[in-house]
Amino acid sequence: xxxxxxMEGPVTLSEEAFLTINCTYTATGYPSLFWYVQYPGxxxxxxxxxxxxxxxxxxxxxxxxxxKETTSFHLEKGSVQVSDSAVYxxxxxxxxxxxxxxxxxxxxxSVIA
Amino acid sequence: xxxxxxxxxxxxxxxxxxVKIECRSLDFQATxxxxxxxxxxxxxxxxxxxxxxxxxxxxxxxxxxxxLINHASLTLSTLTVTSAHPEDSSxxxxxxxxxxxxxxxxxxxxxxxxxxxxx
Numbered sequence: 001x002x003x004x005x006x007m008e009g010p011v012t013l014s015e016e017a018f019l020t021i022n023c024t025y026t027a028t029g030y031p032s033l034f035w036y037v038q039y040p041g042x043x044x045x046x047x048x049x050x051x052x053x054x055x056x057x058x059x060x061x062x063x064x065x066x067x068k069e070t071t072s073f074h075l076e077k078g079s080v081q082v083s084d085s086a087v088y089x090x091x092x093x094x095x096x097x098x099x100x101x102x103x104x105x106x107x108x109x110s111v112i113a
Numbered sequence: 114x115x116x117x118x119x120x121x122x123x124x125x126x127x128x129x130x131x132v133k134i135e136c137r138s139l140d141f142q143a144t145x146x147x148x149x150x151x152x153x154x155x156x157x158x159x160x161x162x163x164x165x166x167x168x169x170x171x172x173x174x175x176x177x178x179x180x181l182i183n184h185a186s187l188t189l190s191t192l193t194v195t196s197a198h199p200e201d202s203s204x205x206x207x208x209x210x211x212x213x214x215x216x217x218x219x220x221x222x223x224x225x226x227x228x229x230x231x232x
Contacts (some may be wrong), residue, residue, distance in 0.1 A: 042225060043206065044157075044223040047164055049220075078231060089156065089157070098144070100162060101157075101208075101221060105155055106155075106156055
């Protein structure tokens with residue numbers, strides 16, 4: 001079945017450091033790919049998405065590029081802030097429309113001043 | 114933006130009791146909602162798909178008689194954990210798709226989650 005594998009955490013970085021959270025997937029067909037963020041005490045929020053190969057999703061300084069050849073969707077940010085501390089989930093949706101998401105296990109990021 | 118609420122946000126109950134969790138789409142209609150379960154430090158696992166006006170579709174391994182889902186209207190789905198036991202303690206999260214229309218997207222909107230603790 002479809003699956004998402006993301007790097008184990010926790011990840012601790014100093015403010016203004018470069019962030020990479022690796023995500024790879026296994027899916028039949030051409031899934032849509034997502035990054036969700038969960039801040040402490042809050043629900044999941046969509047951070048960015050890409051629906052086809054070579055698409056780049058971006059939001060709030062975060063970026064991820066849909067790489068079909070390596071089945072990857074790595075999340076990057078050039079300069080993290082303390083407010084970016086959260087749990088980040090990589091996810092895929094196998095089909096368009098009202099289909100559920102398959103999530104990775106999540107990566108906890110802590111940014112220290 | 115689209116908002117999905119859940120109530121209650123947390124609940125503590127005694128073993129053997131039943132607990133109902135509500136998921137509401139506040140500013141849009143949602144024919145389809147999903148219920149997920151999140152264990153500590155683990156990912157979200159899909160429990161069931163809730164469809165307005167029809168029976169829910171449960172994932173393999175999820176007991177439909179234990180986790181009753183009712184999608185009574187286009188803005189409300191409920192999950193009832195019947196005869197709860199400590200192993201049912203978890204974080205339950207719902208999500209909803211805005212019903213398709215001319216300007217619809219394929220984005221899921223997530224509720225803030227409900228933390229259930231069964232003593």
